[in-house]
Amino acid sequence: MSALSEQLLSDILSHLASPRPDVRVESLKALSATLQPTSAPSSELAVRMSAASYAEAKAPATICQLISGPTSPLPGGERLPVELPPAAVEKWSQLVTGTALDAASSLLAAGGEVAAEAFADAGLATRAGEAVLERGSSFASTNAEPTARQSVVASAVACLANFSRSEAGAASILSKEALLTSLTKAFLDHPAGAARFDCLGHAATLLMNLAQLEAGRKFLLRLSTGYLKALLPSLRSPASARRYGAAGLVKNCCFDKDSAYHLIHELDLVTHVCYPLCGPEGFDMDDKAGMDLSFWMEGEEKVREPDEGTRQILVEAVLLLCATGRRSREALREKKVYEVLKTLDLSEESEAISEKICECVDFLMRDEEGEGGREPVFVEGGGGMGGEVGGTGMSASSVIRSEGNYDDVD
Known part of the structure; x- marks a missing residue:
């Protein structure tokens, strides 16, 4: 795939502004399709160039308007010559909004x-955020x-x-508390x-x-809200995405060295982190x-936690707690x-996890x-957003692809 041509860019942007919801959906799908890498050696560069073209042409602003x-x-655009019946408006509203959100994810x-x-x-x-909260009655699922x-x-x-x-996205979200x-x-x-x-x-x-x-850690660690304490049970959720995300947010909070006592003694974080790492093998009476x-x-x-990535993050959280000081290590030993x-480690097949262990x-x-009170130093923000954070390999999540089906209407 070559970089996005001016004609194709112009066609997609003009169709995004169409008053017809079906045209909007197809143009949003076309936008996402142009941002999918291929096996060609130059594909990744072409995708980045295409994304830059969309951003320069203010496609994000149009996508956001379609979400709302x-x-x-x-x-300044045209209206449909006839009004859609209420059932059709509901159907197309869900379809256009969902497709616009997926296009935004692709462009991001x-x-x-x-x-x-x-x-x-x-x-x-x-x-x-409004797209989520306006559909609050849909949160509870039975199917x-x-x-x-x-x-x-x-x-x-x-x-x-x-x-x-x-970083720009995280800061934008954190500014809207x-x-x-x-x-x-x-x-x-x-x-x-x-x-x-x-x-x-x-x-x-x-x-x-x-x-x-x-700022994100401060939001989660705020004592008045108790969010981190409330999130800890998600480490045992039946949903793998929740367990992985919960493990990651717990680990990232462990970078706050000043919160070590609160994490270990007041939240009993060690129990929450170690429980998923235990399996059916059992322990000796002395242990x-x-x-x-x-x-x-x-x-x-x-x-035991079945997902390798989640297990690694949990072990890395333990490693960060170990690095917060002698008293923390004494508590972990106890x-x-x-x-x-x-x-x-006796049952772990991942070499990366075994190394962290x-x-x-x-x-x-x-x-x-014999250590003379000297503690190791973990440098926060080593790779920036999307790269490594600190010295233990925590990175932002991989891109999430939607598998939504917008064809059915409640």
Whole structure:
């Protein structure tokens, strides 16, 4: 694929402004299609150039207008010659909004910080947030297949999560605390069921990305709201997206060294982090002394976290806690973290995780008296948004692709 031609760009942008909702949908799909990489060696560069062309032509502003007014005429644009019946308006509203959110995600994925800055200027955080909150009655799901409204919510949450991968996007979302508070409360008030569609699942990914910034960590660690404490049970959610996002936001909060006592002693973070790392192997009687009962009470029925990425993040969270000081390590030893990690390593197939376990063990088995009080230094923000944060390889989430189906109408 070559870089976007001026004619194709002009055609797509003109069709985005069409008063016909079906034309809007097809043009949004065409926009996303031009941003899909191919196997060609020059494909990635071409996609970035195409994304830059869209951003320069103010496509993000048009996309944001379609999110908020899916069947309304754009400023200065034409109106449909006939009014749509209410049922058709409802159907096309969901379809155009969902497709516009997916197009925004595609453009954010391809355009990086340039696209994020354009979407921040266009007010994506507010518009995508409203797309979620206006469909609040759809949060609670009893079915495995999503309704049209639930699919739009899922696309909006995924779009915000993709937006938060960039510094401009994260800052834009964090500046709207009322919106962020409403989204966080909605996520907490509607836990995922084992066999139900989870339209809010990637809100955990959004919070994980925001926690890469100090402002995001302060939001989660604020004692008056207790958000982090309320989010910890998500580490045991039946929904993998929630578990992964929760693990990431917990780990990123562990970068706040001043909060180590609060995390370890007041939130009992060690128990929450280590429980998913325990499996059916069991522990010796000596190992159980001082260990939380939940680590071994389930016996052979205990299931270890199945996702490799989530396990690695949890081990890295332990590593960060180890690095917060001698007293933190003493508390981890008392809670039998070494025994948990030792048992995990015996069954762990990932070399990357085993390496992190070894780093934790080095901390936990060190001669504290011989270290002279010297602590290792973790440099925060080593790779910026979307890259490594600190010295343990935490990165922003990968791009979330929507699998929504907007054809059905509630």
